[in-house]
Amino acid sequence: xxxxxxxxxxxxxxxxxxxxxxxxxxxxxxxxxxxxxxxxxxxxxxxxxxxxxxxxxxxxxxxxxxxxxxxxxxxxxxxxxxxxxxxxxxxxxxxxxxxxxxxxxxxxxxxxxxxxxxxxxxxxxxxxxxxxxxxxxxxxxxxxxxxxxxxxxxxxxxxxxxxxxxxxxxxxxxxxxxxxxxxxxxxxxxxxxxxxxxxxxxxxxxxxxxxxxxxxxxxxxxxxxxxxxxxxxxxxxxxxxxxxxxxxxxxxxxxxxxxxxxxxxxxxxxxxxxxxxxxxxxxxxxxxxxxxxxxxxxxxxxxxxxxxxxxxxxxxxxxxxxxxxxxxxxxxxxxxxxxxxxxxxxxxxxxxxxxxxxxxxxxxxxxxxxxxxxxxxxxxxxxxxxxxxxxxxxxxxxxxxxxxxxxxxxxxxxxxxxxxxxxxxxxxxxxxxxxxxxxxxxxxxxxxxxxx
Amino acid sequence: xxxxxxxxxxxxxxxxxxxxxxxxxxxxxxxxxxxxxxxxxxxxxxxxxxxxxxxxxxxxxxxxxxxxxxxxxxxxxxxxxxxxxxxxxxxxxxxxxxxxxxxxxxxxxxxxxxxxxxxxxxxxxxxxxxxxxxxxxxxxxxxxxxxxxxxxxxxxxxxxxxxxxxxxxxxxxxxxxxxxxxxxxxxxxxxxxxxxxxxxxxxxxxxxxxxxxxxxxxxxxxxxxxxxxxxxxxxxxxxxxxxxxxxxxxxxxxxxxxxxxxxxxxxxxxxxxxxxxxxxxxxxxxxxxxxxxxxxxxxxxxxxxxxxxxxxxxxxxxxxxxxxxxxxxxxxxxxxxxxxxxxxxxxxxxxxxxxxxxxxxxxxxxxxxxxxxxxxxxxxxxxxxxxxxxxxxxxxxxxxxxxxxxxxxxxxxxxxxxxxxxxxxxxxxxxxxxxxxxxxxxxxxxxxxxxx
Numbered sequence: 013x014x015x016x017x018x019x020x021x022x023x024x025x026x027x028x029x030x031x032x033x034x035x036x037x038x039x040x041x042x043x044x045x046x047x048x049x050x051x052x053x054x055x056x057x058x059x060x061x062x063x064x065x066x067x068x069x070x071x072x073x074x075x076x077x078x079x080x081x082x083x084x085x086x087x088x089x090x091x092x093x094x095x096x097x098x099x100x101x102x103x104x105x106x107x108x109x110x111x112x113x114x115x116x117x118x119x120x121x122x123x124x125x126x127x128x129x130x131x132x133x134x135x136x137x138x139x140x141x142x143x144x145x146x147x148x149x150x151x152x153x154x155x156x157x158x159x160x161x162x163x164x165x166x167x168x169x170x171x172x173x174x175x176x177x178x179x180x181x182x183x184x185x186x187x188x189x190x191x192x193x194x195x196x197x198x199x200x201x202x203x204x205x206x207x208x209x210x211x212x213x214x215x216x217x218x219x220x221x222x223x224x225x226x227x228x229x230x231x232x233x234x235x236x237x238x239x240x241x242x243x244x245x246x247x248x249x250x251x252x253x254x255x256x257x258x259x260x261x262x263x264x265x266x267x268x269x270x271x272x273x274x275x276x277x278x279x280x281x282x283x284x285x286x287x288x289x290x291x292x293x294x295x296x297x298x299x300x301x302x303x304x305x306x307x308x309x310x311x312x313x314x315x316x317x318x319x320x321x322x323x324x325x326x327x328x329x330x331x332x333x334x335x336x337x338x339x340x341x342x343x344x345x346x347x348x349x350x351x352x353x354x355x356x357x358x359x360x361x362x363x364x365x366x367x368x369x370x371x372x373x374x375x376x377x378x379x380x381x382x383x384x385x386x387x388x389x390x391x392x393x394x395x396x397x398x399x400x401x402x403x404x405x406x407x408x409x410x411x412x413x414x415x416x417x418x419x420x421x422x423x424x425x426x427x428x429x430x431x432x433x434x435x436x437x438x439x440x441x442x443x444x445x446x447x448x449x450x451x452x453x454x455x456x457x458x459x460x461x462x463x464x
Numbered sequence: 465x466x467x468x469x470x471x472x473x474x475x476x477x478x479x480x481x482x483x484x485x486x487x488x489x490x491x492x493x494x495x496x497x498x499x500x501x502x503x504x505x506x507x508x509x510x511x512x513x514x515x516x517x518x519x520x521x522x523x524x525x526x527x528x529x530x531x532x533x534x535x536x537x538x539x540x541x542x543x544x545x546x547x548x549x550x551x552x553x554x555x556x557x558x559x560x561x562x563x564x565x566x567x568x569x570x571x572x573x574x575x576x577x578x579x580x581x582x583x584x585x586x587x588x589x590x591x592x593x594x595x596x597x598x599x600x601x602x603x604x605x606x607x608x609x610x611x612x613x614x615x616x617x618x619x620x621x622x623x624x625x626x627x628x629x630x631x632x633x634x635x636x637x638x639x640x641x642x643x644x645x646x647x648x649x650x651x652x653x654x655x656x657x658x659x660x661x662x663x664x665x666x667x668x669x670x671x672x673x674x675x676x677x678x679x680x681x682x683x684x685x686x687x688x689x690x691x692x693x694x695x696x697x698x699x700x701x702x703x704x705x706x707x708x709x710x711x712x713x714x715x716x717x718x719x720x721x722x723x724x725x726x727x728x729x730x731x732x733x734x735x736x737x738x739x740x741x742x743x744x745x746x747x748x749x750x751x752x753x754x755x756x757x758x759x760x761x762x763x764x765x766x767x768x769x770x771x772x773x774x775x776x777x778x779x780x781x782x783x784x785x786x787x788x789x790x791x792x793x794x795x796x797x798x799x800x801x802x803x804x805x806x807x808x809x810x811x812x813x814x815x816x817x818x819x820x821x822x823x824x825x826x827x828x829x830x831x832x833x834x835x836x837x838x839x840x841x842x843x844x845x846x847x848x849x850x851x852x853x854x855x856x857x858x859x860x861x862x863x864x865x866x867x868x869x870x871x872x873x874x875x876x877x878x879x880x881x882x883x884x885x886x887x888x889x890x891x892x893x894x895x896x897x898x899x900x901x902x903x904x905x906x907x908x909x910x911x912x913x914x915x916x
Contacts, residue, residue: 014674014688043672044672045672045692047691172656176653176656176657177653177657179653181635181636181653182651182653182656184633199633199634200634201628201631201634204621204625204628204634205625205628205629220496220497222466222497238716239499243695243711259695260712260716261693264712264719267716267719267720268690268719268723271720271723271724271726271727274727275723275727275801275805276801278727278801278888279797279798279800279888291823291826291827291830294827295830295831298827299831301794302791302794302798302835303835305791305794306787306839308786308787308790309784309786309787309788309790309791309839310839312786312790313784313786313787316782316783316785316786317780317783317846320779320780320783323779323782324776327775327779328769328772330768330775331765331768331769332761332765333782333785334760334761334764334785334786334789334897334901335762336761337786337789338760338761338789338793338893338897339758341790341793341893342753342754342757342890342893343750345731346731346750346753348731349728349731353724353727353728374743375743375746375750378743378744379750379751382751383758386758387761387762390762391765394765394769436731438790438794441790441793441794442790445786445790
């Protein structure tokens, strides 16, 4: 039932475009869901995409515009006239329109706004453009349903009919006094069940109303919506006047981006890439962390070179260099990942930093003892009792140090408002490599000189 | 305005519980949002939590139950009588009730169901219990609004009033024929605007209706809801009969769990941990990947030991062991992370596997050349031209090999239905360590013997 995009379909469409077969295109492309049409356009050349785009009507054009990936969207917007762009803004939700206009130069924004025929819509967009993109004011939309406390149900329904024309999707209705101060929320369900003469005041819910200020951060909004299981949250200004609403799908997009970002930091990629990025763009995005890794490797070389004589005498010492660095890295990343996740979940910070570090140290202790015993036997087989002692004692030490570092660093980063997920990436690994090598060779020096 | 949980508040509550100060508890705890009450209960002992729990009314009790973390919820459920549990099931949405009952032994489920007074609710739950937890049938709820095609608006509104009593939150209304076959969707907005004698057939949307089968996977549902920007999706059986709906918040929970899982795999943690897990549980969850790392380290030691003579002659070779392993690991994880993300996003698989590998190889080539040139100079300073050549040539080789491995492995895992995110963790790093060391020492042997 769902549309499946295939290479064959795209080839066919390209042919039909060339032969101007509008009937085929109307039947097979323009009848699709706008999200699917956008997917199809992504696979066409710019000229071909424009051709198909202009065959659709205004309403569909606006939706397709929002569904396109940024790069293709920007190119399409550039090719639209000011008047065309103004028409499309009227077909979009105010938050989407503001997002698109916000990317344009100031003069162009002004031109587009002045060409819009719907003055109320234009005003909403202008209002939203005042807010930063990454606060509630920048995420919210001006389309919402609102009733006043002292209205009876039948008046409320009349008013809602009027308001609903602008509102794409209805989740719930906000209740205000006549000065727009937010007082509560009314579910559509209660309105449907109610008697037509009942006052809104008797129906609405005023207890534990969750709202956010225009300045609220998306992280906080996401946590609130998740915790209180909200599909939409009202946005109020500093006088508690209702100014907009944020819907769950906007926040889902945000949450997904954040999760992607954490994953990218943990895996050493500095910025998200679109699938059509050039080789050079991709290479550039990965270079920073690789250079950090390289610097760590050079530091490591410096540390080892300080023990050159020991290695020349006991080359077996070199055997376990990769083991020590790998284990330090693994343990450190595990510990920091735990901290990063609990921070991201906004878990109640009732436990202290010291408590967390203590817990991770104990975990390191348990795993350290187990793994050290294991490696003691193996390293002794490789190079005798001395090597066994050196490798097992230093592995134990490295595991504990890495666990403490891995816990401590993201907490500190978070305290100074730096994304703690930074610590799950090459950063921690590199640091633990260098520290681990130093511990390993120092212990080696001590034990072998004691045994000599 | 929002409730802030503090240590002081919990201590105060514990005192009030001891002194049986119900007035204080009613005013300061029971008036809170159920999600906040659940947070409070998490911080109390089991006995204290039960005391507070029993002070709340049935409706609130059910909500709190759903908000509690699994461990505490299970303990609370165990202490409820069959009758109490049956009462609470009637206050929950059918999907939540089925989730809770599904965890219990079969006889207990039967007892609870037989004690429920609302037969329709009991039937819904029994129906949902038939489905696996991780398919659409297991995620859906039976509460939804439904109108028939040939009803006029006023009849639809009358029917909806009746249906709405059971439905917690209303997003949109499904349209069926008289045999329950799904025909389309009606937005509440259109119903609000419409004339009371208009037929539903004239109002509803039948084009591009997105629905899912009961057997659909959560991944696929999440992708659909995201792509088509849905807040709720109808679930149909194999005859296209409407059997339930899935709401975005259920899918958001699922998406979050998936993102967490990827992050955990990338950072080497085998299972999610609650914040109150014991030291031993935490240690155990991390041990598997650490053992993999250890095994890799031992393999690495084996590889290096094969070159013992070279190291004894040229100890400088050992200096750059950490650099080679770290860079191989970093590049490999970056490449596999990119593949994992594009797989998770369900990106159109128009490009072939070979195409992806080729692209990553080119990226490796670019970064390999840049970083090798950099390290050539530095290694030459450390240990002369020979070492410079060895380190730079092997770094270049290792980067390219790691990029290819990192792309190839998650794609292969995915092909065999194994979670490709596995490849972003210690797995890739360990493998690249061993292969990298072999490349490094082999090149060292060749170049130094050529220069000798």
